[in-house]
Amino acid sequence: MKLTVNNLNFAYQDGEQEKIIFENVNVQFAGGQVHVILGASGSGKSTLLALLGTVDKPQSGSIKLDGQDIFARDTEYRKHHIGFVFQNYNLIEDLSGMENIEMALAIADNMKVKDTILGVLNLVGIDEATAKKRVNKLSGGEQQRIAIARAFINNPDIILADEPTGNLDPDTSLIIMNIFLRLAHEYDKCIILVTHNQDLAKMGDCIYTVKNHSILKGE
Ligand SMILES: Nc1ncnc2c1ncn2[C@@H]1O[C@H](COP(=O)(O)OP(=O)(O)O)[C@@H](O)[C@H]1O
Numbered sequence: 001m002k003l004t005v006n007n008l009n010f011a012y013q014d015g016e017q018e019k020i021i022f023e024n025v026n027v028q029f030a031g032g033q034v035h036v037i038l039g040a041s042g043s044g045k046s047t048l049l050a051l052l053g054t055v056d057k058p059q060s061g062s063i064k065l066d067g068q069d070i071f072a073r074d075t076e077y078r079k080h081h082i083g084f085v086f087q088n089y090n091l092i093e094d095l096s097g098m099e100n101i102e103m104a105l106a107i108a109d110n111m112k113v114k115d116t117i118l119g120v121l122n123l124v125g126i127d128e129a130t131a132k133k134r135v136n137k138l139s140g141g142e143q144q145r146i147a148i149a150r151a152f153i154n155n156p157d158i159i160l161a162d163e164p165t166g167n168l169d170p171d172t173s174l175i176i177m178n179i180f181l182r183l184a185h186e187y188d189k190c191i192i193l194v195t196h197n198q199d200l201a202k203m204g205d206c207i208y209t210v211k212n213h214s215i216l217k218g219e
């Protein structure tokens, strides 16, 4: 699986002014790898994920998944090909972890059964009793594991993770990073992960830096 960005240009319209974020960006992300995105605050890391997730649309250039334009079939792409993980977990707090994951399944019209959910929870290290608790009773690390399970439940090709360990302590961050590495290496997923943590960045398969409206390979 390949996600290919070609000659991408993107700017926010800020009132009268145009705020340029990306200029002629070319980059490729492959399945089976954790791609780490570094860059100063405000450089455009979250914007990159929004573009790759079809939440924002480039003014020109293309993003293709295995040769197919992602914006041409964005609803299908969002339902079946990508999962999102955020710094603040973005779970529905009044529901249990299990219910959060079931909702993601319902949204994608998927007929997966409870066994599949338990399998994915097992993969992220959450047992059934923990999954049945209300999310607001869980630790940050547990919530993020559930958020990863939710992102993974529809078996997407790509998981976009925006500072997923930003609110977590070093030990928990390491556990979360290892889950992403496993999803890439054992399940062939394409993980695109934004972080400010240099130690975690080094664990990734490749590093990119967002800088000067570009995406450069390396730190
Ligand atoms: N919706 C928006 N409208 C205008 N400017 C925005 C919008 N979202 C983000 N920006 C600006 O674009 C730049 C890049 O933002 P972002 O991608 O969130 O950076 P990062 O995630 O690297 O910190 C920042 O200067 C930010 O203020």
Ligand SMILES: [Mg+2]
Residues within 6 Å of the ligand: 045, 046, 047, 162
């Ligand atoms: Mg950001």
